[in-house]
Amino acid sequence: MSQQVKVPSVGESITEVTISNWLKKDGDVVKLDEVIAELESDKATFELPAPQAGVLKISKQKGETVPIGTVICEIQGDGKPAEVQPAAQESKPKPAAPAAGSALAKATGAVKEMKVPAVGESITEVTISTWLKKDGDLVKLDEVIAEVESDKATFELPAEATGILRIVAKEKTTLPIGGLICKIEVMEGAGEGSVASAASASTAASVGDANYAAGHPSPAAAKMLDEKGIPASQVSGTGPGGRITKEDAMKTQPAAPEPKTAAATTTAATTGAPAQGSKGERREKMTSLRKTIARRLVAVKNETAMLTTFNEVDMKPVMDLRSKYKESFKEKYGVGLGFMSFFTKAVCAALKEFPAVNASIDKDEVIYHDYCDISIAVSTPRGLVVPVIRNAETLTFAQIESEVVRLATRGRDGKLSIEEMTGGTFSITNGGVFGSMLSTPIINPPQSAILGMHNIVERPVVKNGEIVVRPIMYLALSYDHRIVDGRESVSFLVRVKEMLEDPGRLILGV
Amino acid sequence: MQYNVTVIGSGPGGYVAAIRCAQLGFKTSIIEKYDTLGGTCLNVGCIPSKALLDSSEHFINAKEHFKEHGIDIPDPKVNLSQMIRRKGEVVKANVDGIAFLMKKNKIDVYKGVGSFVDKNTIKITSGDGKETTITSEKVIIATGSKPTALPFAPFDKKRIISSTETLELKEIPKHLIVVGGGVIGMELGSVYARLGAKVSVVEFLDSLIPTMDGTLGKELMKVTKKLGMEFYLGHKVTSVENKGKEVLLKAEPKSGGQPIELKGDYCLVSVGRRPYTEGLGLDKVGIETVKGQIPVDDHLRTKVENIYAIGDVVRGAMLAHKAEEEGVMVAEQLAGQKPHINYLLIPGVVYTWPEVASVGYTEEQLKGAGRAYKTGSFPYKALGRARASMDLDGLVKILADKTTDEILGIHIIGARAADMIAAGVTAMEFRASAEDIARTSHAHPTYMEAVKEACLAATGNRAIHI
Ligand SMILES: Cc1cc2nc3c(=O)[nH]c(=O)nc-3n(C[C@H](O)[C@H](O)[C@H](O)COP(=O)(O)OP(=O)(O)OC[C@H]3O[C@@H](n4cnc5c(N)ncnc54)[C@H](O)[C@@H]3O)c2cc1C
Numbered sequence: 001m002s003q004q005v006k007v008p009s010v011g012e013s014i015t016e017v018t019i020s021n022w023l024k025k026d027g028d029v030v031k032l033d034e035v036i037a038e039l040e041s042d043k044a045t046f047e048l049p050a051p052q053a054g055v056l057k058i059s060k061q062k063g064e065t066v067p068i069g070t071v072i073c074e075i076q077g078d079g080k081p082a083e084v085q086p087a088a089q090e091s092k093p094k095p096a097a098p099a100a101g102s103a104l105a106k107a108t109g110a111v112k113e114m115k116v117p118a119v120g121e122s123i124t125e126v127t128i129s130t131w132l133k134k135d136g137d138l139v140k141l142d143e144v145i146a147e148v149e150s151d152k153a154t155f156e157l158p159a160e161a162t163g164i165l166r167i168v169a170k171e172k173t174t175l176p177i178g179g180l181i182c183k184i185e186v187m188e189g190a191g192e193g194s195v196a197s198a199a200s201a202s203t204a205a206s207v208g209d210a211n212y213a214a215g216h217p218s219p220a221a222a223k224m225l226d227e228k229g230i231p232a233s234q235v236s237g238t239g240p241g242g243r244i245t246k247e248d249a250m251k252t253q254p255a256a257p258e259p260k261t262a263a264a265t266t267t268a269a270t271t272g273a274p275a276q277g278s279k280g281e282r283r284e285k286m287t288s289l290r291k292t293i294a295r296r297l298v299a300v301k302n303e304t305a306m307l308t309t310f311n312e313v314d315m316k317p318v319m320d321l322r323s324k325y326k327e328s329f330k331e332k333y334g335v336g337l338g339f340m341s342f343f344t345k346a347v348c349a350a351l352k353e354f355p356a357v358n359a360s361i362d363k364d365e366v367i368y369h370d371y372c373d374i375s376i377a378v379s380t381p382r383g384l385v386v387p388v389i390r391n392a393e394t395l396t397f398a399q400i401e402s403e404v405v406r407l408a409t410r411g412r413d414g415k416l417s418i419e420e421m422t423g424g425t426f427s428i429t430n431g432g433v434f435g436s437m438l439s440t441p442i443i444n445p446p447q448s449a450i451l452g453m454h455n456i457v458e459r460p461v462v463k464n465g466e467i468v469v470r471p472i473m474y475l476a477l478s479y480d481h482r483i484v485d486g487r488e489s490v491s492f493l494v495r496v497k498e499m500l501e502d503p504g505r506l507i508l509g510v
Numbered sequence: 511m512q513y514n515v516t517v518i519g520s521g522p523g524g525y526v527a528a529i530r531c532a533q534l535g536f537k538t539s540i541i542e543k544y545d546t547l548g549g550t551c552l553n554v555g556c557i558p559s560k561a562l563l564d565s566s567e568h569f570i571n572a573k574e575h576f577k578e579h580g581i582d583i584p585d586p587k588v589n590l591s592q593m594i595r596r597k598g599e600v601v602k603a604n605v606d607g608i609a610f611l612m613k614k615n616k617i618d619v620y621k622g623v624g625s626f627v628d629k630n631t632i633k634i635t636s637g638d639g640k641e642t643t644i645t646s647e648k649v650i651i652a653t654g655s656k657p658t659a660l661p662f663a664p665f666d667k668k669r670i671i672s673s674t675e676t677l678e679l680k681e682i683p684k685h686l687i688v689v690g691g692g693v694i695g696m697e698l699g700s701v702y703a704r705l706g707a708k709v710s711v712v713e714f715l716d717s718l719i720p721t722m723d724g725t726l727g728k729e730l731m732k733v734t735k736k737l738g739m740e741f742y743l744g745h746k747v748t749s750v751e752n753k754g755k756e757v758l759l760k761a762e763p764k765s766g767g768q769p770i771e772l773k774g775d776y777c778l779v780s781v782g783r784r785p786y787t788e789g790l791g792l793d794k795v796g797i798e799t800v801k802g803q804i805p806v807d808d809h810l811r812t813k814v815e816n817i818y819a820i821g822d823v824v825r826g827a828m829l830a831h832k833a834e835e836e837g838v839m840v841a842e843q844l845a846g847q848k849p850h851i852n853y854l855l856i857p858g859v860v861y862t863w864p865e866v867a868s869v870g871y872t873e874e875q876l877k878g879a880g881r882a883y884k885t886g887s888f889p890y891k892a893l894g895r896a897r898a899s900m901d902l903d904g905l906v907k908i909l910a911d912k913t914t915d916e917i918l919g920i921h922i923i924g925a926r927a928a929d930m931i932a933a934g935v936t937a938m939e940f941r942a943s944a945e946d947i948a949r950t951s952h953a954h955p956t957y958m959e960a961v962k963e964a965c966l967a968a969t970g971n972r973a974i975h976i
Binding site: 001003004006008009032051052053212213216218219222223226227239240243 | 800805807808809811813815825846847848849850852911914916939940941942943946
């Protein structure tokens with residue numbers, strides 16, 4: 001059965017959405033419930049799951065804005081295992097060559113090419129460390145088929161389709177991001193009910209060697225695992241032949257400390273309506289991106305001598321200037337005058353004066369940069385990304401603002417290339433957009449410092465012996481004490497403060 | 511009234527869905543256009559047909575087998591009206607049971623034809639024309655199916671009849687012609703064959719119960735021939751005419767050759783069932799049927815986000831237990847659970863005697879798919895239990911993966927096959943190997959030993975009792 005996929009109604013007042021991203025390509029084989037696209041309305045972004053398994057045929061392209069109810073793609077054929085009807089209730093007088101052939105795992109003719117995914121911002125190439133599956137093996141969707149390593153991390157490569165594995169890159173080969181790793185000759189029907197193992201036919205196992213069923217969940221276990229969002233491949237079965245028993249599935253939730261409570265929770269789940277005060281929890285495998293982030297953040301803490309210095313800025317002068325020239329700036333340059341240009345300019349000027357803050361350590365050497373490539377943190381639906389404003393020291397206010405807008409948009413659309421996110425010499429992050437009063441940002445290695453902006457709050461301050469109300473922002477500078485001295489870091493931040501409180505200094509360079 | 515869930519149709523799909531919804535805490539209602547609940551299955555399907563199958567089987571035993579068992583009785587006679595009356599009581603007890611279950615689960619029952627006004631509003635028109643309107647967040651369509659007629663011979667319900675009339679006959683036909691050698695044709699045909707009618711079955715394909723494993727059709731033909739049933743396989747029916755006191759059927763062999771003419775007093779047309787959606791107002795919600803079926807995704811959801819459909823009205827085997835599983839699945843999904851249905855493991859059963867039951871892949875499917883498999887068979891004849899009861903017809907056939915020994919299909923024809931198949935389904939749900947069953951203790955003497963022996967035969971040809 002083919003199914004047309006329409007833009008679902010997502011909220012009362014939303015009448016149209018923009019297709020912000022296709023996560024699957026035209027012709028890809030998609031699984032039931034797999035997210036195939038990201039849609040965006042004026043209110044929110046949301047994900048579009050596949051309503052059935054099959055081959056994706058895209059009819060509306062990325063970037064198009066369409067009303068609710070528009071068909072944006074079709075999913076053809078049922079990619080699910082062909083169902084057999086052992087006994088239709090009556091024979092139908094049509095020439096039915098027995099529904100054979102459709103019944104078992106069979107090649108669909110589609111070939112899924114698996115390419116090196118973008119695994120982290122500064123990773124440009126990876127090495128295939130180990131193949132866990134052999135060429136010609138039958139692999140199941142999401143099953144880990146290889147281990148891949150980069151200079152930063154090792155990660156597991158899950159199969160992107162069910163089918164026969166055709167290895168392209170041998171072990172120890174190094175591939176760029178996007179390089180072809182392997183192909184999978186997509187099969188349908190395998191994976192459920194029975195593994196029609198094209199492979200098992202060749203690898204003659206002795207009769208009674210029952211481990212073909214290892215990891216097969218019992219019906220009750222399958223339901224429970226699905227509800228917990230745990231793939232069966234992550235559970236080791238204790239049943240005969242490695243089957244996953246109901247008890248295995250129950251125990252996979254650490255919150256069920258003893259069988260008694262676990263049993264109680266199950267009954268509640270089957271009899272109770274939306275249980276009150278329930279203690280549901282959910283386990284999800286970390287994505288390799290998340291794992292890389294995690295590993296790197298811990299590494300920064302362990303491998304640098306990071307500390308943070310603080311200051312506060314009276315934002316009134318910048319704000320006055322901004323409201324005075326907002327209109328004419330916008331008119332002339334077609335981009336709004338924000339705070340980022342002021343901060344970037346102030347930072348660039350201060351970096352010139354304190355080169356250690358703009359430097360990085362490479363083994364026994366310190367690399368000083370005579371340019372300022374400023375990484376700016378942008379939060380996107382996929383997480384935080386850090387694109388770089390190149391040679392910010394040479395840019396005008398208007399150029400900086402439009403660069404910020406460009407990078408933020410690309411970030412939100414998931415279009416940033418690895419290139420655009422690598423090689424910054426200093427970072428600026430703005431926790432203020434989320435309402436942060438004060439925080440200690442983590443430096444972005446191999447950089448040596450990061451400036452944290454925060455929210456602007458009207459506070460009573462004393463000016464010339466009088467208490468006045470001023471818009472105040474706290475600033476934080478985290479730095480690597482191994483190469484940046486306390487005096488340098490503190491003076492750097494003071495310089496930034498001075499220039500922001502008296503923007504004339506930015507022009508005169510004093 | 512406002513509901514969380516409303517179910518349209520009270521067959522095994524609908525009433526089970528309603529009960530499960532109520533168990534899960536939803537405020538639930540069910541709509542049924544007939545006076546009694548239970549749908550096709552309870553009123554004119556599974557239950558009444560089994561009632562008549564059991565009665566007629568008692569008769570044939572009394573008539574033909576008691577003597578050998580050492581029971582002498584005068585020639586037994588059929589009291590058809592009593593048989594039909596008892597069947598009616600069985601049906602009544604069952605449908606009353608459903609009414610009780612609705613009450614017990616606090617499900618509101620509306621009698622009348624349910625019809626969509628919009629996706630959340632349903633109008634119910636009762637027999638006397640009264641209209642009631644209710645609203646519901648979710649709707650489950652379970653409107654089932656109706657018998658298909660031959661295009662050139664509509665049911666006249668007198669001579670050209672469907673399964674429904676066949677369950678209510680006032681006399682034992684002298685000659686019952688059955689068009690379609692599928693499950694319903696074979697079940698109802700054998701009822702009247704046992705009661706003394708001449709029964710002729712005309713089937714377009716070259717085997718009986720053609721969707722099942724070929725071995726089963728062949729065996730079924732053998733044993734039902736003993737009842738005197740006659741078969742015209744590979745014959746295309748070209749006309750059926752009601753001639754007043756008679757019905758005349760013409761058919762021609764598919765492969766060419768002499769056309770045949772059969773004269774009988776009744777012609778049961780059992781060539782299939784079609785999904786039923788009349789009066790449901792699907793156009794009001796923009797659902798279009800495809801070959802009569804309501805298209806649904808893997809979650810049984812229609813293209814309208816709050817409307818689901820289950821049972822005979824959607825794709826898949828037209829079986830009561832399949833409808834029930836789907837009812838449970840939809841209800842649990844609505845409560846945020848993630849139930850599964852393994853459609854491969856929905857068993858199929860024919861309640862002839864001996865019974866026919868199977869699950870998994872047929873041998874024809876495995877061959878077609880080029881799968882390396884092995885078989886193990888065991889005949890009932892070699893079974894102590896079967897000798898004791900004199901139910902010697904039949905066999906068990908196990909199909910297993912040639913390499914891994916995983917069971918791929920279980921096909922049984924023989925006494926009690928319908929009940930035995932459940933053990934096979936369980937084994938296959940756990941992906942048991944043939945050797946697993948072969949090494950599992952089976953009580954002796956039982957019919958199930960035939961399954962164990964067939965598994966022994968499949969694993970190294972080491973059946974014991976043959
Ligand atoms: C003679 C016979 C023997 C059978 N034997 C077996 C067997 O042994 N085992 C087996 O598994 N299956 C058997 N079946 C098949 C089985 O009966 C069906 O698969 C099953 O009943 C399907 O259930 P359902 O809930 O989908 O629909 P149904 O049982 O058909 O129920 C649908 C109900 O919806 C009602 N309805 C329809 N439209 C509306 C509307 N607009 N408003 C309100 N109500 C409506 C109908 O009146 C009906 O009561 C048999 C069928 C027949 C005919």
